Amino acid sequence: MKSAGYVVLFAIAGCSQGVCRSIGSAPGTAPNPGAATEEPVTAALVNSGEQEVLDEEITPLRKGGRHLIAEPPDDAEEVTYAAWIAAAGLAAQNRQPPPAAPPGFALRAVHGRDLWVLSEDGTRRRGAAAVVLRVGAAVPLIVEAPHTFFDRGTLPVALAIFEAQRARALIVNTSHRYGGGPNPRDASADEDGAEGGPPNLGAAVGGGRNPGHTADGDESTEGAGGENGGDEAVNGNTAQDGAQGTGGGARGDNRASRERLIASLAFADVAHAERSFFLSVHRALLQSFPGTPTVQLHGFQDRSAPNAAIIASAVGHGAALDRLLAPLRAVINEGKVLAYPTEIDRLGGATNVQARWSRQMGAPFYHVEMSRTLRDKLIVDTDFRRRFAAAFSGLTGGTNRMRDPG
Numbered sequence: 001m002k003s004a005g006y007v008v009l010f011a012i013a014g015c016s017q018g019v020c021r022s023i024g025s026a027p028g029t030a031p032n033p034g035a036a037t038e039e040p041v042t043a044a045l046v047n048s049g050e051q052e053v054l055d056e057e058i059t060p061l062r063k064g065g066r067h068l069i070a071e072p073p074d075d076a077e078e079v080t081y082a083a084w085i086a087a088a089g090l091a092a093q094n095r096q097p098p099p100a101a102p103p104g105f106a107l108r109a110v111h112g113r114d115l116w117v118l119s120e121d122g123t124r125r126r127g128a129a130a131v132v133l134r135v136g137a138a139v140p141l142i143v144e145a146p147h148t149f150f151d152r153g154t155l156p157v158a159l160a161i162f163e164a165q166r167a168r169a170l171i172v173n174t175s176h177r178y179g180g181g182p183n184p185r186d187a188s189a190d191e192d193g194a195e196g197g198p199p200n201l202g203a204a205v206g207g208g209r210n211p212g213h214t215a216d217g218d219e220s221t222e223g224a225g226g227e228n229g230g231d232e233a234v235n236g237n238t239a240q241d242g243a244q245g246t247g248g249g250a251r252g253d254n255r256a257s258r259e260r261l262i263a264s265l266a267f268a269d270v271a272h273a274e275r276s277f278f279l280s281v282h283r284a285l286l287q288s289f290p291g292t293p294t295v296q297l298h299g300f301q302d303r304s305a306p307n308a309a310i311i312a313s314a315v316g317h318g319a320a321l322d323r324l325l326a327p328l329r330a331v332i333n334e335g336k337v338l339a340y341p342t343e344i345d346r347l348g349g350a351t352n353v354q355a356r357w358s359r360q361m362g363a364p365f366y367h368v369e370m371s372r373t374l375r376d377k378l379i380v381d382t383d384f385r386r387r388f389a390a391a392f393s394g395l396t397g398g399t400n401r402m403r404d405p406g
Contacts, residue, residue, distance in 0.1 A: 050113065050163040051156070054132060054170075057110055061119045061130045061174055066149050068175035070127035070268040072275040081105070081277065082284055085118070085131075089288045092116055092133040093168075109135075120174070127175025128277035129270065134168055141167040141396055142285055144296040144354065146271040146278060149176040151299030153375030157385065158297055160378075164389035165396075168289065171281050177269040271296070271352050282354045286361045291318065293364040293395045296354060300347055300369050309335025311369040313348040315355050319364035323394035331387050335371060366395060 073081055080102045087099035088107060098107050098116060105128070106121035119130035143165075145151075145158035155172065162170040270278035286292060305311060309332050314321040321339055328337045340348030349355050349367030358365035370378075378385045 048163065050115075051159040053110060053113060054115070054117075054159055054162075055156075057108065057117050058119075058130055058132075058172070060122075061117075062148075062172075064125075065127065065174045066176045068125060068127050070175045070270075070276075072267045072273070073128075073277055073280065077102075078280055082280060085281060085284045086288060088116065088118060089133060089169075089285065092135045093138070095136050125174075126277075127173070127268070129171050129281055130174050131172075131281055132162065132170040134166065137166075138168040139166045139396055140289060140292045141165050141392075142169045142171065142282070142289075142292055142294040143167050144171045144278075144282070144294060146171075146173050146296065146354075147177050147269075147298060148173055150178075151297070151370075151375070152372075153370070153379045154297040154299055157370070157375070157378055157388070160385045160389035161295065161297075161392050164386065165392055168292065169285055171278060173270050173278060175268060177271075271298075271349075271354065274353060279353055279357070283357055283361070286358065286363050290361070291363050293318075293366065294354065294358055295366045295368060295392060295395060296349070296352070298347075298349070298367070298369045299375055300371060302371050302373055305338070305344060305347060305371070307336050308338050308344065309371050309374045310337045311340055311344055311347045312337065313340035313367045314364060315367075316359045316364045317362040319366065321366070324366055324368075324392065327391035327394055328388075331384075331391050332374070335374060340367075364395070 084099060084102050084105065090096070091098050098109070101107050101118075101121070104121060104124055106119060108117045108119075109115070110117060114135040116133045116135060117130065118133065120126070120128050143158050143162045145154045148155040148158075158170060158172065161167065267273045267276055270276045273279065282294070286294075300311070310328055312321060312324055312328070314324070325337055325339060338344045340346075347369045349369075352365075352367060355365045355367060378388060
């Protein structure tokens with residue numbers, strides 16, 4: 001994969017999981033250029049309603065994502081895409097007009113907010129990550145949620161952290177980690193975070209059981225991307241038909257559907273795929289903002305680590321896990337906050353590609369696994385979610401002030 005010098009990103013997410021109390025938003029124009037000043041993060045900023053606004057903005061971007069067949073960028077597209085992101089990132093931090101989007105993509109300025117949303121424009125959806133860039137002053141922090149359709153609750157938590165910390169960027173997946181395959185709820189073991197790689201391909205293309213993963217109902221309230229939404233046709237067939245074959249279709253069509261599904265599984269899990277729009281954004285941001293910490297959110301079933309509420313790990317230059325562990329332990333009363341690998345030997349993100357690139361590029365990366373019980377509480381308890389999000393302030397070296405990189 002070519003690694004051109006690119007820059008930042010865009011985020012997305014969707015109306016779901018307890019944060020869909022939206023304040024109306026509409027396409028806006030870029031803010032007027034001007035020097036951004038350094039300002040402290042205040043309680044008023046933290047409670048500004050940004051989560052609800054973003055939830056409204058990104059809902060359409062995730063619609064149907066549960067059944068979307070993921071595709072990575074080709075070499076030429078990756079260069080163009082990276083160049084656009086780089087230009088948008090620089091324009092956002094300097095409050096300059098945004099660059100024109102390449103074919104297939106769009107940039108929206110959130111009305112009344114210093115936020116840009118970058119995403120696919122809907123003409124050809126392939127599960128490219130959506131991104132939110134904070135315009136002007138921002139705290140040097142990247143927030144990522146790569147499995148929002150599978151790890152129920154990670155989306156609202158990501159939105160809460162992005163708002164509470166006034167983070168520079170948010171990156172969210174727009175397609176399911178199983179790339180349009182059968183619902184992993186039919187399986188019998190751990191959900192995401194099992195670090196076990198892709199699902200059983202034979203089960204995926206044949207409609208059988210995959211013993212390695214299960215969402216255990218984690219998608220049932222995923223809004224537009226959940227069990228009752230997003231059932232559009234994909235390439236002429238429904239996602240279910242693509243996975244299991246159409247009832248009376250020709251064998252050639254069925255074989256093509258299976259081959260397409262198998263190929264998509266290599267790219268759909270953006271936390272492990274070697275090539276994806278999601279990874280391109282991550283690398284571009286680190287090239288544009290060297291040394292910027294990343295926090296990436298995941299989920300695990302309670303039975304995978306019965307005594308744990310959170311399993312956290314950290315890699316990369318300047319990473320200091322104690323900056324996260326102590327504040328989280330002060331907020332969470334039920335379940336332990338454990339450090340990987342010293343206190344627990346699993347769910348540490350050991351095969352995560354964004355972690356690897358952060359380490360190679362000299363930036364801190366924090367991998368945070370949350371139990372199902374904890375995520376359920378964070379979904380419904382907005383005050384608890386606010387206090388939880390505030391606990392991430394130490395990841396930027398203890399500063400709570402927004403920086404103007406210019």
